[in-house]
Structure formats: structure tokens, C-alpha cells
Amino acid sequence: MEKVRIGVIGTGYVGLVTGASFANIGFEVMCLDVVEKKVNMINQAIPPIFENGLQDLLTDVVKERKLLTATLNRRETLEKSDVIFIALPTPSSADGSIDLTYIKSEVEELGKELRTMDGYKTFVVKSTVIPGTTKNVVLPLLEKYSGKKAGIDFGLAMNPEFLMEGLAISNFQKPDRVVIGAIDDRSFNEVKKLYLSFNCEIQQTTTSGAEMIKYAANSFLATKISYINEIANICEELGIDVSEVAYGLGLDERISPKFLRAGLGFGGSCFPKDVKALYALSKDLNRTSKILSAVLGINELQPMRAIQLLEGLMDIKGKRVALLGLAFKPDTDDMREAPSIVIANELLSKGAVVVAYDPIAKDTAMAVLPNITHSNSAEEALKDADAVIVVTEWKEFNNLSSKDFAIMRGKNIIDGRRVLDWKELINNGFNVKVIGQSPP
Ligand code: UGA
Secondary structure (H helix, E strand, C coil), rough: CCEEEEEEEEEEECHHHHHHHHHHHHCEEEEEECCCHHHHHHHEEEEEEEEHHHHHHHHHHHHHCEEEEEECCCCHHHHCCEEEHHHCCCEECCCCCCCCCCHHHHHHHHHHHCCCCCCCEEECCCCCCCHHHHHHHHHHHHHHHHCCCECCEEEEEECCCCCCCCCCCHHHHHCCCEEEECCCHHHHHHHHHHCCCCCCEEEEEHHHHHHHHHHHHHHHHHHHHHHHHHHHHHHHCCCCCCHHHHHHHCCCCCCCCCCCCCCCCCCCCCCCHHHHHHHHHHHHHCCCCCCHCCCCCCCHHHHHHHHHHHHCCCCCCCCCCECCCCCCCCCCCCCCCHHHHHHHHHHHHCCCEEEEEECCCCCHHHCCCCCCCCCCCCHHHHHHEEEEEEECCHHHHHHHHHHCCCCCCCCCEEECCCCHHHHHHCCCEEEEECCCCCCC
């Protein structure tokens, strides 16, 4: 393995997982962040975010093998790195486009440091950015503030991430592909050196091509979800089980069974933001995407299906409704764009009392949903509830049966994620409605 030193700017889940995973391969990694608390935590091998396996990984690469350090010092990071990943947030602006403020100001600072530094370094954009950003925004800023020339004095590439929260470390270790968009062959080869031990195709493309691949991938996956959710809504009317339909669809290798789980819609920090950004871009280019518009529209309505199903069973006003699961998906404490937010707020506006339980997201959820009660167990949330909605498919909810729901005052159960054994529940006197199925 060639000795390449890596710098990572931004220790969000992408930056930190990337840094720690490269350190795990044996590379020396320095992570830069502006938040002192995070830097201190990382240096003590304490993960500042919840991510499966990250604790063990940090213990190994920070404490035992001493391959990863975190710092607040930009100059030190640059001096000790050959390849520098930029993994800063790109939040949504009000019109759906992305906000490049963090990236631009960081690149300016990097350029200023580079001005008085020797040696060829390669900068790599890891953040999800609109096609053209690396070439038209990052490159000119780096050149302007460093006084140096891209392709001669420094390299530049775009290397999107395809990590799923909760599975990020295993996704990093076993990617389906690595995409490296580079301004020239030298930049490509500098980044490729880091991935030589990976057993997958490494695609070389332009920086704009790599940026587009990331948006197209997330938008396609989101399209699969909205598609199956729409099929699920039709299945409900016909008494067909959407899981059987998805299974049959997925047997076709051209379709694949993945991302065909019907539910209450997609959330998280990526799909909603990325689909909106690509849609906004298509409009700007006068090529307005009809598919992406439909994907977003379906996803906006999908959480409301849970409420509609519940209203088919009872009047919500004044009732106590339990929500099981709040995080946007299981195995994370992330509440960004979680369907639970829409559902809880709608229930509140209809006059319900909402009591929720999430195995991990309680603290993050309290910040975004301060007006509901947050319980410490499913049992506590279910006690005396008139109805329950399963919102996130945490594994522990799979095992819930009529015995657990007997603690409720009412008998109404909405399974928004298709995890419960509805036959067992109906046999024991419960009224059950399931997304994508209409139990008799
Ligand atoms: C997503 C992509 O899957 C990653 O490849 C990408 O790197 C990442 O965004 C990103 O851009 O950083 P993530 O947001 O962590 O990853 O979550 P997913 O596991 O993809 O789930 C997204 C949403 O879709 C969740 O709300 C989930 O519940 C929902 N979903 C997923 C479904 O409703 N049905 C499915 O079949 C699959």
C-alpha cells in the first residue's frame, strides 16, 4: 500500500465514517472540524453521532493504532495530508437548491493556506453538490485564493459517497462501485490509490459526471420508493398484498428487490434534499422533470396515509395516539425529514394527544417534536392509548403481539411499515390497517 496521508474536512457522518474507514485500511488520517467539542470527542474515541460500529472503529484507529487524529487546525491538516476530502454539509435553500456557503468559505480558507505551502495536494469534494460545482465553484476559488493552478500545482476530484446511515461502515468497506470524477488523470490516480484494496469497479469520469451520478442514484432510489408506495395505495383498494407484488417485481434482475419496501415515505438528510435539488436544477435548465415532481408529490402525501387509515377507524379528536418509532428509519437517531414529524403534527392539529417511543431517537426527537410526550418504552407509550401507529420499523416492534397491545385502552392499530403480524392481531380482536394491504 502506497503511503498516502489523508485529510478530511468536516466530521459529520460522511466525513467521520470516511476518515475512520480509511484509517482502518492503514492510512494516516487527520480530521478537521470547527466544533471543539466534536474534535475532543473524536480524539477520545467517542463518536459524536450514533452509527453502527463507529465506536469500535474509533477505539481501534484512534486509541490502539493511532492512525486517526482530529484537530481544529486547518494548516496542520493540510501540511499532514496528500489527499484532502471536503465533507461539509450542503443544506437545502428555500427553493430546493443547495446552499454552498460552508463549502465556499472553507475552500477560500484552504486556498489561502495553500498559497504559502509546498508540495502537490489533491482536493476531493465528497459532499453532494450540484453538477458543475467542483469545476465552476471549487476550482476557481482554490485558484483565486492560492494563486496556484489546478492540474499543475494541485489536483482536484469529486468522489461521491453512497453510504446509508446505520450501514455506513459496511457500505464503505464493500461498495458496489467507486466513482471518481477528476479534472485530469493525475488527480484521478491520486484518489484511486486510496481504493486499490477495494474489490469493485472504480469508474473514472468528469467531476460533473460524478456529481450527477450521485444525484441520479439517490433520485432513482427515491423514485423506486414513491413508485412502490403508489402501487401499495392501489393494492390496498384491491386487497392485494404489496409485499408479494414487490417480491415478484424484484425477482426480475433488471428491477432488483431493493428499495421496494412500501411504507410511510422516504425521509432523512439525503433523499428529500437531493431529489428537490435535482428537480430545482431541471427547472433552472428549462428541462423540468415530471418524474421527480411526481416522486416528491407522492412522498409528501404518503405519511398522511397513516392518518387517513386511522380516521377510517375512529375520530381522532381528544384521543390518545401512540407512535412507535420516530427516527426517519431504524438504526439511527436521525430525525431529519422524518415522516413521524408530519404524522405527529397532523395528529396534534386534529386534537389528539400524542405519546411516542423511539428506541434511540428520543433526544433528537424531543428537539423537533417538543409538544408530544416521549416515552422510554413501547409499553409506556401504549399504555391507555386509543390507537397506535407504527411509524419506523425498528426490529423490536416485529415481536409485538396482541399481548403487548392489550395494555391499550382502544383496539386500533395502523401498521405503517408492515412489520406486525396482523392476522394474529385481528384474531385477538384488534382493528388493524396496514399500508399496502387491506386486511379483511
Ligand atoms: C441514502 C442512500 O441510500 C445512500 O446511498 C446515500 O449515500 C445517502 O442517502 C446519502 O446521500 O448520503 P440514507 O439517507 O442513509 O441513504 O437512507 P436509506 O437507507 O437510503 O433510506 C432513505 C429513506 O427511504 C428512509 O426514510 C427509508 O425508510 C426509506 N425507504 C428505503 C423506504 O421507504 N423503502 C425502502 O425500500 C427503502
